[in-house]
Amino acid sequence: MLIKSRKFSDLKDVFPRKFSSLTTLCPSSSPITKSPFPPSRDDVAAIADLIEKQHWSKLKLLHVKDINNPNELFHQLISSNLDPELCLRYYTWLIANIRNTSLSLELTFNLLHSLANAKKYSKIRSFLDGFVKKRSDHPIHSIFHAISLCDNLCVNSILADMLVLAYANNLRLESALEAFKRAGYYGYKLSALSCKPLMVALLNEKRFADVEFVYKEMIRRRIQPNVFTFNVVINSFCKKGKMEKAKDVMEDMKVYGTSPNVVSYNTLIDGYCKLGGVGKMYKADAVLKEMVESKVSPNLTTFNILIDGFWKDGSYSGSMKVFREMLEQDVKPNVVTYNSLINGLCSVGKVSEATCMRDEMVSAGVEPNLITYNSLINGFCKNGMMKEALDMFASLKGRGIVPTAKTYNMLIDAYCKSGKVEDGFGLKEEMEREGIVANVETYNCLIGGLCRNGNIEGAKKLFDQLSGKGLPDLVTYHILMDGYCSREETRKAAMLLKEGISKMGLKPRHLTYNILMEGYCKEGNLKGAANVRIQMEKERRLRMNVASYNVLLQGYSQKGKMEDANRLLNEMLEKGLIPNRITYEIVKAEMVDKGFVPDIEGHLFNVSTKS
């Protein structure tokens, strides 16, 4: 049916005479024209027959000896009545088995078109997945051109849709986005089914603006989003901290005939919990109320989000209240619930209560996991309970849980902070014996430990061993620079910035310069500090932040240069920078003069001229 199009005479230069050797290859298969070219349909049919019977070796021989333009043959096959699925099989075989075969994009999409006409969608999906996995492929515009060669808008839309999906699934975001855009230019209608994975992939890369773009485009192109799509967009806004926009999307949902489900509400609640700032839990609570009013029941995740949220907000009572509430509602806590509670307790130093909570979870039949142990180990480490930390570490291993580099790093850091750097190195060797690779954090802990012990030479030696592995990161530099500065060797620290950081391709940040400024200030070299400031502003175009000002203020006030300090303070206020508690501690008198007063919690208020 599909044939007609092509004149067989076209094949003349494609299949030279020896094509007739086909006869000898498959004598059994029915009449193959021995006559010279043009070859009849029967020739194509014979090949189709070979494909159908999967006589690959015969086909191989044919290809080696007789067929020098597979594109043309393939075109004939597709245009024949041959089942598109067989065409596909032949295609894959051809690519895999015949050297240097590359079929044109046009043919490739010709094949996909016929697969689409036959509704073999899953075949197309997996084909495109493989197509996209190969790095060296065609520019998107050529692909769309190939798609557009068929004028069935519906089929083309399906192909474009699946292409976007394939790119998104393979995390080729640039290509996915471009395909998404081009589909718009061509007027192909995509589906929410492929837009969602695209947005999820973008969100995972924190490309919030792109998620928003895709969402807006979906609306503009009238691609009906579903609850899942909406939820991804809500999540994207939440992760970016744009809560108002997230709420707008909740409203959009209603306009488009869907209503927010438990995930939508959970996402929004979590957004508020992670927002930071005062009153965020109040807002999270408001969403909870709204959710209940809309007859959406909170689930385990809702409670877990709130428990963790209250903890991070410093509200032990709020957290426990939610915990009790969930028990009352007969929602069974899971490992996540207990981990949040344990971690919360550990973070405020209530380590023994955390241990009790662990026992409670065990008796509730919930198995502690690596996260549980890491929280507890970290809690012990940070509270100077090395023995307990090591005991916990042993029981973790005893239960067959595999520690990670981070587990080791917490312990190593604790050793280093307590001056037992040697023990830290011992643990590092242990982790390596167990096949866990010491990472940059491991080394940073050790280097920091050596510096604190005054062994800067050892630190530098270890540092030098890293550069071969491309390991030192900005933090490593900061630690080592700090080490030099505390030995009043700020110049050496400055050398590290000058000769190391940029050569490693690292970008110095405020902290990098602040460390140097602080170093010079401590040495009483205010001029040096001022020069660092100039360097920072010039080379990196970093503007002084509150921390930078604090460093300089400290320097000036220690030297008794209160006039200069006052000048600096005015300068920072003029820039609209808000002094913090540290600022207040350094230049208290000057701050009081300017009307600043701390409240009970230490937050600063300006009681004089507040505009």
Next chain:
DNA sequence: CTAGGGTTAG
């Protein structure tokens, strides 16, 4: 499609 631990420097 939503929830938990994580680390060195601040």
